[in-house]
Amino acid sequence: xxxxxxxxxxxxxxxxxxxxxxxxxxxxxxxxxxxxxxxxxxxxxxxxxxxxxxxxxxxxxxxxxxxxxxxxxxxxxxxxxxxxxxxxxxxxxxxxxxxxxxxxxxxxxxxxxxxxxxxxxxxxxxxxxxxxxxxxxxxxxxxxxxxxxxxxxxxxxxxxxxxxxxxxxxxxxxxxxxxxxxxxxxxxxxxxxxxxxxxxxxxxxxxxxxxxxxxxxxxxxxxxxxxxxxxxxxxxxxxxxxxxxxxxxxxxxxxxxxxxxxxxxxxxxxxxxxxxxxxxxxxxxxxxxxxxxxxxxxxxxxxxxxxxxxxxxxxxxxxxxxxxxx
Amino acid sequence: xxxxxxxxxxxxxxxxxxxxxxxxxxxxxxxxxxxxxxxxxxxxxxxxxxxxxxxxxxxxxxxxxxxxxxxxxxxxxxxxxxxxxxxxxxxxxxxxxxxxxxxxxxxxxxxxxxxxxxxxxxxxxxxxxxxxxxxxxxxxxxxxxxxxxxxxxxxxxxxxxxxxxxxxxxxxxxxxxxxxxxxxxxxxxxxxxxxxxxxxxxxxxxxxxxxxxxxxxxxxxxxxxxxxxxxxxxxxxxxxxxxxxxxxxxxxxxxxxxxxxxxxxxxxxxxxxxxxxxxxxxxxxxxxxxxxxxxxxxxxxxxxxxxxxxxxxxxxxxxxxxxxxxxx
Numbered sequence: 310x311x312x313x314x315x316x317x318x319x320x321x322x323x324x325x326x327x328x329x330x331x332x333x334x335x336x337x338x339x340x341x342x343x344x345x346x347x348x349x350x351x352x353x354x355x356x357x358x359x360x361x362x363x364x365x366x367x368x369x370x371x372x373x374x375x376x377x378x379x380x381x382x383x384x385x386x387x388x389x390x391x392x393x394x395x396x397x398x399x400x401x402x403x404x405x406x407x408x409x410x411x412x413x414x415x416x417x418x419x420x421x422x423x424x425x426x427x428x429x430x431x432x433x434x435x436x437x438x439x440x441x442x443x444x445x446x447x448x449x450x451x452x453x454x455x456x457x458x459x460x461x462x463x464x465x466x467x468x469x470x471x472x473x474x475x476x477x478x479x480x481x482x483x484x485x486x487x488x489x490x491x492x493x494x495x496x497x498x499x500x501x502x503x504x505x506x507x508x509x510x511x512x513x514x515x516x517x518x519x520x521x522x523x524x525x526x527x528x529x530x531x532x533x534x535x536x537x538x539x540x541x542x543x544x545x546x547x548x549x550x551x552x553x554x555x556x557x558x559x560x561x562x563x564x565x566x567x568x569x570x571x572x573x574x575x576x577x578x579x580x581x582x583x584x585x586x587x588x589x590x591x592x593x594x595x596x597x598x599x600x601x602x603x604x605x606x607x608x609x610x611x612x613x614x615x616x617x618x619x620x621x622x623x624x625x626x627x628x629x630x631x632x633x634x635x
Numbered sequence: 636x637x638x639x640x641x642x643x644x645x646x647x648x649x650x651x652x653x654x655x656x657x658x659x660x661x662x663x664x665x666x667x668x669x670x671x672x673x674x675x676x677x678x679x680x681x682x683x684x685x686x687x688x689x690x691x692x693x694x695x696x697x698x699x700x701x702x703x704x705x706x707x708x709x710x711x712x713x714x715x716x717x718x719x720x721x722x723x724x725x726x727x728x729x730x731x732x733x734x735x736x737x738x739x740x741x742x743x744x745x746x747x748x749x750x751x752x753x754x755x756x757x758x759x760x761x762x763x764x765x766x767x768x769x770x771x772x773x774x775x776x777x778x779x780x781x782x783x784x785x786x787x788x789x790x791x792x793x794x795x796x797x798x799x800x801x802x803x804x805x806x807x808x809x810x811x812x813x814x815x816x817x818x819x820x821x822x823x824x825x826x827x828x829x830x831x832x833x834x835x836x837x838x839x840x841x842x843x844x845x846x847x848x849x850x851x852x853x854x855x856x857x858x859x860x861x862x863x864x865x866x867x868x869x870x871x872x873x874x875x876x877x878x879x880x881x882x883x884x885x886x887x888x889x890x891x892x893x894x895x896x897x898x899x900x901x902x903x904x905x906x907x908x909x910x911x912x913x914x915x916x917x918x919x920x921x922x923x924x925x926x927x928x929x930x931x932x933x934x935x936x937x938x939x940x941x942x943x944x945x946x947x948x949x950x951x952x953x954x955x956x957x958x959x960x961x962x963x
Contacts, residue, residue, distance in 0.1 A: 424798060424799075523742075523805060523809075524742075524805050524806065524808065524809030524810075525744060525809050525814055525816045525817045526809070526816075526934075526935075563933065563934040563935075564933050564934075565657070565658035565659075565928065565932060565933035565934070565935065566686055566816060566935075567657050567658045567659045567682045567686055567687075567928075568658050568659050568933065582742060585742050585743060586743070587743035587745065587746070587820075588742075588743045588744050588745075588817060588820055591819070591820050593681050593682070593685030593686050593819065594678070594681060594682070594686075596675075596681060597678045597681060
């Protein structure tokens with residue numbers, strides 16, 4: 310499939326948000342798997358973190374962690390510190406934890422936070438660390454939360470939902486006194502990526518674009534977004550037009566329905582909900598894309614958790630057999 | 636009749652503008668070729684036929700429907716601030732779309748449009764009933780109050796659903812603004828018929844609506860049944876705004892803005908007023924839609940937002956020049 314243009318519509322059953330695949334990609338640290346044999350090299354003294362809202366100081370490694378980011382609990386679980394509270398994103402899974410991470414829960418029964426962050430609820434959990442990375446909380450919320458426990462945020466250079474997975478994993482590892490373990494997790498995922506690149510040298514130099522269509526708007530995931538980076542780590546490049554896009558949020562950029570040519574890549578992956586598929590298929594300018602014209606190899610698949618994890622493990626083309634044409 | 640010439644001329648100009656201007660500029664000659672000898676491999680032709688033409692048609696229907704429905708509401712309730720939203724149409728449609736999308740797990744434009752129409756109709760019937768319409772004692776004040784109450788209730792319910800189920804947020808967020816962007820996916824022909832029926836009914840009722848506007852007692856003396864006229868107007872306004880809301884979502888402000896300007900141009904008589912209001916509604920909506928796809932290109936500003944942005948200042952200017960309490 311690699312040499313052909315493909316037009317894939319990835320769709321999750323109960324999934325709606327644009328950020329959904331972040332959840333899958335958040336599983337990377339878990340996919341790295343093996344850890345535990347290496348002793349943690351603990352930093353001594355207070356741990357200092359500089360971030361977009363200033364500086365946070367932890368007196369020592371955290372153990373009771375409230376995870377407010379929509380995917381940060383995956384990294385915490387991989388690091389062996391199940392959070393005391395998890396932010397609900399989507400999917401009907403107990404404790405808001407998707408199947409790939411369920412085994413890492415152990416005996417933990419995290420509280421599931423839904424909707425807006427309820428400060429009183431967070432305070433009642435008596436955390437010693439609040440993870441605000443990838444949570445979208447405001448500076449005002451950060452300040453209130455800081456009275457409860459030290460709060461970690463994304464770095465100034467990143468957007469709210471745009472902290473790269475590796476930086477996020479390392480930051481959390483340091484906060485938990487498990488930097489060495491975080492390094493192992495990150496390098497494990499990196500190895501899987503480089504193995505995938507080695508297996509598919511023909512991917513290098515090909516273009517790939519993760520696109521969305523939702524609520525009457527079409528666009529591409531750009532910049533440091535996990536979906537955009539996923540393809541880059543596999544060896545693909547964004548199309549030059551997409552590379553030049555930067556949306557107001559920094560992680561996705563809307564396009565005009567009259568000109569979808571930036572999406573004209575060797576591989577086009579639609580990441581959208583099932584509900585939006587009829588609109589997506591009906592997009593008039595989709596007919597002008599190579600993926601459609603040369604296509605014939607277009608699929609859609611429900612992004613079930615298992616496949617999702619497969620995707621995270623870079624076996625993504627191999628499971629496309631179960632996809633049906635659109 | 637230069638006033639009519641001007642109105643029609645402006646509408647024609649806006650239609651041509653909408654056909655040729657956009658992220659992908661298409662010359663008038665190319666647009667003509669697209670219409671007469673379409674080549675479906677030519678991106679310009681696809682844009683004209685599959686994107687701009689549906690938007691124009693939907694904009695014409697929706698603008699005209701809201702303009703005329705607003706005029707009918709303002710005359711019937713003797714309230715220059717009445718617009719179709721007063722009857723709870725928009726809130727009813729929004730509620731039906733939100734709930735339907737949640738329960739049926741659908742989010743595609745064509746399907747949601749079919750939910751909007753019955754939602755709008757149900758809300759109108761509820762307002763008419765709460766306002767005492769079926770007992771025959773619906774006064775303009777009662778109807779307005781019932782509409783305001785139902786609006787508040789439905790808007791709260793929509794918010795409650797959205798707060799409880801985040802997955803409906805994106806549907807609502809897109810839907811409540813109003814847009815012509817996916818007009819091609821919506822049931823244009825069916826809604827054109829609904830709006831046409833509503834308009835025809837309104838035209839037939841026009842003399843009786845005018846007599847009702849003199850007050851219930853006087854109109855009875857003139858041989859008009861206020862209840863029947865009110866019910867007739869209700870049916871036509873429901874058809875008109877239901878069609879508009881199904882095609883474009885709730886476009887705010889248009890039904891409020893077009894009628895007074897129309898009266899300013901063609902005078903107080905209802906039938907010419909309806910026609911002028913229809914033309915004006917279409918002009919403003921199409922212009923707003925065209926502007927909305929240019930201002931922050933390639934991203935689009937939705938027609939619902941642009942209508943208020945473009946129409947608001949114009950409306951204030953004109954309203955300031957109207958004599959208070961005057962009919963023209």
